[in-house]
Amino acid sequence: MAPTTASSTPSRPEEELQFIRKILDESRARFAQSGEPYIVWGLIIAIGMGVTYLSLILQRDLYTAYVWFALILFGWGSMIYFYRKRRKEEAGSKSIIDKIDTAVWTACGGSIGLLVIMFMLSDAINGYDPNLPNLAAINPLFICFLSAMIIGIAFFISGTVNQIPWLRNTAFAWWASSVTMMVFSSSIHVIGLYALMLILFQVVPGIILQRRYRRIVAASSTEA
Amino acid sequence: MAVLVSVDSAEFTFLREKTGATDGNLSVHLGKLEEAGYLAVTKQFIKKKPVTSYKLTRKGQKAFEEYIDRLDAMVRRK
Numbered sequence: 001m002a003p004t005t006a007s008s009t010p011s012r013p014e015e016e017l018q019f020i021r022k023i024l025d026e027s028r029a030r031f032a033q034s035g036e037p038y039i040v041w042g043l044i045i046a047i048g049m050g051v052t053y054l055s056l057i058l059q060r061d062l063y064t065a066y067v068w069f070a071l072i073l074f075g076w077g078s079m080i081y082f083y084r085k086r087r088k089e090e091a092g093s094k095s096i097i098d099k100i101d102t103a104v105w106t107a108c109g110g111s112i113g114l115l116v117i118m119f120m121l122s123d124a125i126n127g128y129d130p131n132l133p134n135l136a137a138i139n140p141l142f143i144c145f146l147s148a149m150i151i152g153i154a155f156f157i158s159g160t161v162n163q164i165p166w167l168r169n170t171a172f173a174w175w176a177s178s179v180t181m182m183v184f185s186s187s188i189h190v191i192g193l194y195a196l197m198l199i200l201f202q203v204v205p206g207i208i209l210q211r212r213y214r215r216i217v218a219a220s221s222t223e224a
Numbered sequence: 225m226a227v228l229v230s231v232d233s234a235e236f237t238f239l240r241e242k243t244g245a246t247d248g249n250l251s252v253h254l255g256k257l258e259e260a261g262y263l264a265v266t267k268q269f270i271k272k273k274p275v276t277s278y279k280l281t282r283k284g285q286k287a288f289e290e291y292i293d294r295l296d297a298m299v300r301r302k
Contacts, residue, residue, distance in 0.1 A: 092238025
């Protein structure tokens with residue numbers, strides 16, 4: 001952006017409007033929703049679920065726990081990288097939409113993480129002493145329908161605050177899949193469905209968002 | 225004002241970078257906007273560094289919108 005001083009700011013109305021439009025476009029680019037976190041987490045969980053599903057179908061140990069550990073570690077590492085990158089881009093300014101978005105997805109990730117820990121712990125406890133009350137008297141596959149419901153909520157809020165209707169409407173696909181997973185919760189194929197949902201309704205939206213983000217950034221750079 | 229309308233708040237250094245104004249020039253303009261009640265100013269220390277943040281007030285937002293409408297009307301008249 002070419003620097004301007006207060007003394008050389010546009011004086012004609014058309015120039016003023018153009019100048020203001022340019023500033024607003026730059027802000028839009030700065031706070032545009034990036035698709036990278038959607039793609040990364042969508043792929044990570046889809047791969048984890050895919051490996052889990054395969055190990056159950058093939059009745060083989062595919063070192064699922066190690067795979068999940070590595071994937072989650074990579075996921076959180078990526079999130080730290082994206083957060084730092086974003087902070088650098090937005091240094092010196094704060095956007096309420098950005099805050100809400102971050103809070104929603106952090107809460108979503110945290111809740112799903114808690115669900116996973118609860119089920120793993122209950123499995124560990126019951127493995128140790130089967131006489132203890134089963135903390136996951138709930139079917140462990142319920143984690144799929146519960147997390148699909150939570151992801152739906154996050155998409156709905158994120159799409160609404162960012163004013164991206166198609167992103168908001170992705171929530172309905174997640175909620176529909178959540179109901180399906182609940183109905184068929186005794187079937188291990190629910191895990192495969194969950195992995196498919198992540199590719200179709202998290203990774204693909206992430207790719208679309210990322211293209212949109214690049215278009216917005218490119219448009220604001222051209223005008224500058 | 226255009227920068228502030230699209231964010232929740234912005235620091236002095238951020239505004240200086242976006243407007244390309246000098247420190248003195250920007251301070252004067254921001255001071256006038258604050259006097260008029262268009263800006264709310266917060267001064268704090270972050271990691272022992274003084275940081276001044278500016279936020280558009282409702283009055284400021286309304287004034288900016290009216291300004292844009294008037295500019296638009298002038299351009300349309302031409």
